[in-house]
Amino acid sequence: SKCYRVTVLPGDGIGPEIIRVAVDVLRLVGSQEGLDFEFKEMLVGGAAIDAVGSPLPQETLDACRDSDAVLLAAIGGYKWDRNEAHLRPERGLLDLRVGLGVFANLRPATVFSQLVDSSTLKREVADGVDLMVVRELTGGIYFGKPKGFGINEHGERIAFNTEIYSTAEIDRIARVGFETARKRQGKLCSVDKANVLEASQLWRERLTIIGAEEYPDVELSHMYVDNAAMQLIRNPKQFDTIVTNNIFGDILSDEASILTGSIGMLPSASIGQSGPGVFEPVHGSAPDIAGQDKANPLAQVLSVSMLLKYGLGQERAAERVEAAVKTTLDRGFRTGDIMSYGKTLVGCLHMGEEVMRSL
Amino acid sequence: SKCYRVTVLPGDGIGPEIIRVAVDVLRLVGSQEGLDFEFKEMLVGGAAIDAVGSPLPQETLDACRDSDAVLLAAIGGYKWDRNEAHLRPERGLLDLRVGLGVFANLRPATVFSQLVDSSTLKREVADGVDLMVVRELTGGIYFGKPKGFGINEHGERIAFNTEIYSTAEIDRIARVGFETARKRQGKLCSVDKANVLEASQLWRERLTIIGAEEYPDVELSHMYVDNAAMQLIRNPKQFDTIVTNNIFGDILSDEASILTGSIGMLPSASIGQSGPGVFEPVHGSAPDIAGQDKANPLAQVLSVSMLLKYGLGQERAAERVEAAVKTTLDRGFRTGDIMSYGKTLVGCLHMGEEVMRSL
Numbered sequence: 116s117k118c119y120r121v122t123v124l125p126g127d128g129i130g131p132e133i134i135r136v137a138v139d140v141l142r143l144v145g146s147q148e149g150l151d152f153e154f155k156e157m158l159v160g161g162a163a164i165d166a167v168g169s170p171l172p173q174e175t176l177d178a179c180r181d182s183d184a185v186l187l188a189a190i191g192g193y194k195w196d197r198n199e200a201h202l203r204p205e206r207g208l209l210d211l212r213v214g215l216g217v218f219a220n221l222r223p224a225t226v227f228s229q230l231v232d233s234s235t236l237k238r239e240v241a242d243g244v245d246l247m248v249v250r251e252l253t254g255g256i257y258f259g260k261p262k263g264f265g266i267n268e269h270g271e272r273i274a275f276n277t278e279i280y281s282t283a284e285i286d287r288i289a290r291v292g293f294e295t296a297r298k299r300q301g302k303l304c305s306v307d308k309a310n311v312l313e314a315s316q317l318w319r320e321r322l323t324i325i326g327a328e329e330y331p332d333v334e335l336s337h338m339y340v341d342n343a344a345m346q347l348i349r350n351p352k353q354f355d356t357i358v359t360n361n362i363f364g365d366i367l368s369d370e371a372s373i374l375t376g377s378i379g380m381l382p383s384a385s386i387g388q389s390g391p392g393v394f395e396p397v398h399g400s401a402p403d404i405a406g407q408d409k410a411n412p413l414a415q416v417l418s419v420s421m422l423l424k425y426g427l428g429q430e431r432a433a434e435r436v437e438a439a440v441k442t443t444l445d446r447g448f449r450t451g452d453i454m455s456y457g458k459t460l461v462g463c464l465h466m467g468e469e470v471m472r473s474l
Numbered sequence: 475s476k477c478y479r480v481t482v483l484p485g486d487g488i489g490p491e492i493i494r495v496a497v498d499v500l501r502l503v504g505s506q507e508g509l510d511f512e513f514k515e516m517l518v519g520g521a522a523i524d525a526v527g528s529p530l531p532q533e534t535l536d537a538c539r540d541s542d543a544v545l546l547a548a549i550g551g552y553k554w555d556r557n558e559a560h561l562r563p564e565r566g567l568l569d570l571r572v573g574l575g576v577f578a579n580l581r582p583a584t585v586f587s588q589l590v591d592s593s594t595l596k597r598e599v600a601d602g603v604d605l606m607v608v609r610e611l612t613g614g615i616y617f618g619k620p621k622g623f624g625i626n627e628h629g630e631r632i633a634f635n636t637e638i639y640s641t642a643e644i645d646r647i648a649r650v651g652f653e654t655a656r657k658r659q660g661k662l663c664s665v666d667k668a669n670v671l672e673a674s675q676l677w678r679e680r681l682t683i684i685g686a687e688e689y690p691d692v693e694l695s696h697m698y699v700d701n702a703a704m705q706l707i708r709n710p711k712q713f714d715t716i717v718t719n720n721i722f723g724d725i726l727s728d729e730a731s732i733l734t735g736s737i738g739m740l741p742s743a744s745i746g747q748s749g750p751g752v753f754e755p756v757h758g759s760a761p762d763i764a765g766q767d768k769a770n771p772l773a774q775v776l777s778v779s780m781l782l783k784y785g786l787g788q789e790r791a792a793e794r795v796e797a798a799v800k801t802t803l804d805r806g807f808r809t810g811d812i813m814s815y816g817k818t819l820v821g822c823l824h825m826g827e828e829v830m831r832s833l
């Protein structure tokens with residue numbers, strides 16, 4: 116049987132605790148489905164800064180490139196918040212994305228029926244929300260040049276960044292958006308600010324052309340980002356798949372996540388044209404509860420499911436993991452972040468054991 | 475007694491209906507408070523494009539400059555959506571902002587206790603929300619140069635915009651933020667993306683310095699924009715005053731508005747260092763219900779209140795108008811957008827009459 120090489124990046128905070136659970140789950144489902152895994156654990160983020168002085172050591176990037184998929188937990192923490200830009204954990208994440216060319220970030224925002232009451236939205240608004248944000252991840256204002264600091268003609272200091280997209284960059288993320296929508300409900304909403312930004316005008320033009328030429332079966336709509344930020348709250352169920360640029364995707368995918376009320380349950384996948392993808396929870400490294408066995412490992416476990424599905428094309432194993440998470444919720448187990456009346460409060464490790472029992 | 479000159483810009487869609495109500499209210503409160511008004515109605519937006527071929531005719535800008543305040547209704551509509559950029563209604567709005575130098579946009583997001591159930595947020599989350607977004611309005615990526623279209627080194631088309639701020643631009647909006655917070659609960663949250671953008675790093679640096687040097691009494695915090703988009707939904711009551719750049723403010727102020735559940739109730743003020751401010755509802759021109767006497771005029775009436783307070787320094791008259799709107803709600807009158815069981819459904823004109831009765 117094929118042996119998949121998975122690079123494991125525990126990172127910071129609760130990272131090591133939750134990723135341990137996820138690796139165990141991956142091993143177990145592998146044994147059930149006849150898939151072999153070889154794990155290689157590497158440093159990233161604050162842990163890597165402390166150990167070797169760089170948020171993404173070259174050996175880590177090499178190991179990732181050399182593998183079939185990257186399982187990442189979370190990075191960052193107060194400890195490194197005052198570091199200079201190039202010595203901050205986030206830099207490691209940005210460099211990893213570019214280093215692996217993972218230009219498409221897939222972020223599902225799904226309301227688990229068992230947890231609908233933890234949303235701050237009314238039950239009837241939240242119940243049944245199931246959308247996917249496809250965010251461009253290696254372009255736009257995050258990486259555009261020129262950027263930096265200077266002095267203007269009045270002698271004042273200035274700082275600037277460049278929002279920039281080429282047709283090639285737009286076209287490839289557009290196709291991921293359309294393909295994703297096609298596998299879902301067939302509705303793609305492209306979000307931009309074409310009434311103000313030239314970069315958005317080219318975005319809208321390309322989306323429209325690619326939709327008409329290559330995906331006539333997908334229903335394409337366009338929405339301004341300010342309106343999208345509203346519609347997500349007014350009626351999130353109107354959305355199936357959203358595709359948008361890097362910065363708007365950063366904002367809207369977080370907004371969509373919190374609507375579900377259980378951000379501790381949400382995974383993400385970052386994928387490129389070929390080569391390994393990066394699979395990680397949406398939530399952060401939660402340094403305040405690190406090392407206390409309190410973290411919710413389910414977003415990390417669901418990242419394993421995305422790894423199997425989008426990274427390795429192992430749909431059946433992926434579904435098995437997803438089903439096990441749902442069964443575990445049905446069986447009443449909850450970590451503190453999703454706890455509610457009448458349920459069984461468990462820690463991170465115990466939750467992991469219950470998922471494996473459900474498997 | 476002083477005579478204030480107010481330029482009235484009805485614009486498009488429901489604009490003419492709602493602004494008529496607001497002008498009547500302004501006249502009435504003026505007669506009660508001994509304030510004289512001279513109104514001059516001018517063309518803007520789609521109406522101006524149709525009449526004279528420009529979304530902001532020079533005479534309109536001149537009239538605005540020559541007045542004490544500008545009362546704007548709403549602009550835009552499907553009809554002009556396919557026009558070229560310089561012939562679109564939005565262009566008129568952007569040019570008006572720059573032409574008058576109104577660099578600070580104040581957008582209250584207030585939940586009216588009478589309307590709390592129209593929010594999609596749970597009652598306990600929405601009830602009592604009362605925050606103010608202070609958005610930078612004449613800088614950043616909306617106007618930054620270079621911008622436009624080109625070809626890159628691979629021969630692909632590109633499009634780009636520049637996010638750029640100078641210390642002078644940041645300092646003046648920062649001061650509006652701090653002053654606003656000082657008059658409210660004394661808490662200012664500055665929103666940026668300083669972990670990625672240089673423009674945000676300068677923003678954060680200046681906010682920190684101005685806070686420490688000039689506003690030690692105001693409690694300043696910083697938040698990343700993705701987190702702010704979440705926190706607004708998770709717990710909007712944590713916010714008092716938010717200050718942010720043009721594009722983040724566009725997104726977050728709309729997000730904050732919809733939380734209230736009654737965007738048809740929300741006004742805004744755009745003000746500069748000196749010279750007339752622009753006062754307008756947050757909602758759009760609603761072309762689908764234009765001319766049917768169905769529109770909610772209350773956001774426009776509350777814009778009159780902001781005009782009195784922020785534009786003319788007439789606090790007592792401003793409070794009178796605000797109180798009249800609340801009394802009208804208490805008396806049970808509702809337009810369609812805020813209608814609920816047991817209340818009295820009225821049209822735009824009738825609602826205006828009831829506000830005047832309440833006055």
Ligand SMILES: CC(C)[C@H](C(=O)O)[C@@H](O)C(=O)O
Pocket residue numbers: 205208209365669670700
């Ligand atoms: C940490 C930060 C640089 C990152 C981003 O903005 O992309 C994060 O917010 C995310 O969404 O993964």
Ligand SMILES: CC(C)[C@H](C(=O)O)[C@@H](O)C(=O)O
Pocket residue numbers: 310311341564567568724
């Ligand atoms: C119409 C558009 C150009 C405008 C903006 O983006 O500023 C609008 O969304 C607003 O917030 O007033």
